[in-house]
Amino acid sequence: MPTSNNTASARTIAIGDIHGCADELEQLLQLIQPTADDTLVFLGDYIDRGPDSQRVINTVIGLQETCEVVTLVGNHEIMLLDAIEQPLMQSLWLQFGGQQTLDSYGGDFDSIPADHLTFLESCQRFHETEGHLFVHANYLPNSPLDQQDPQVLLWTHLSELQPTAHVSGKRVIVGHTPQKNGKILDYGHLVCLDTFCFGNGVLTGMDVHTDQLWQTKARN
Numbered sequence: 553m554p555t556s557n558n559t560a561s562a563r564t565i566a567i568g569d570i571h572g573c574a575d576e577l578e579q580l581l582q583l584i585q586p587t588a589d590d591t592l593v594f595l596g597d598y599i600d601r602g603p604d605s606q607r608v609i610n611t612v613i614g615l616q617e618t619c620e621v622v623t624l625v626g627n628h629e630i631m632l633l634d635a636i637e638q639p640l641m642q643s644l645w646l647q648f649g650g651q652q653t654l655d656s657y658g659g660d661f662d663s664i665p666a667d668h669l670t671f672l673e674s675c676q677r678f679h680e681t682e683g684h685l686f687v688h689a690n691y692l693p694n695s696p697l698d699q700q701d702p703q704v705l706l707w708t709h710l711s712e713l714q715p716t717a718h719v720s721g722k723r724v725i726v727g728h729t730p731q732k733n734g735k736i737l738d739y740g741h742l743v744c745l746d747t748f749c750f751g752n753g754v755l756t757g758m759d760v761h762t763d764q765l766w767q768t769k770a771r772n
């Protein structure tokens with residue numbers, strides 16, 4: 553048996569910031585129809601701001617039965633985990649869209665199930681393949697991913713820092729900086745897939761080998 557990633561039909565599909573938009577995520581997965589040969593790389597920020605963070609996490613956890621799933625951590629997941637460990641951080645997170653997340657769980661921290669916390673804690677800071685690097689927000693071009701400043705990886709918008717090509721020569725796929733026109737940002741060496749789903753934008757998935765795009769928008 554060949555390993556799944558070596559089959560001709562195997563796709564690697566990156567998915568941008570979901571921010572609680574469970575309907576858009578479910579519609580996107582309907583379009584993509586992932587199979588056991590595919591790898592989905594989620595770029596982080598599953599939660600906050602949008603209407604149903606709990607359902608988003610359920611959907612992503614459930615996908616692990618269907619295909620390979622790589623889940624990056626975003627700054628919003630970090631804020632939630634910090635809020636649980638440090639009560640002083642709670643008001644910050646709640647102001648950044650955490651209230652909507654807490655509401656989706658019924659209103660209090662104790663209602664967040666253990667498997668969801670395990671999921672959030674398991675999310676990775678980066679993912680690297682033969683041709684691509686995946687991070688939530690940004691990178692410094694001359695550092696390997698395991699030596700990057702977490703602040704840059706998780707928080708720095710592309711409006712603050714537009715990096716040149718990464719020293720590895722690999723194309724970097726990021727989210728985090730919302731593209732309010734609903735179009736991906738493509739610098740060639742750097743692609744941003746956060747297309748402002750929780751606002752009035754769309755949720756984007758991209759096959760990083762063919763650049764095929766899928767986008768969904770919930771009916772208003």
Ligand SMILES: [Mn+2]
Nearest residue numbers: 597626627728
């Ligand atoms: Mn973010």
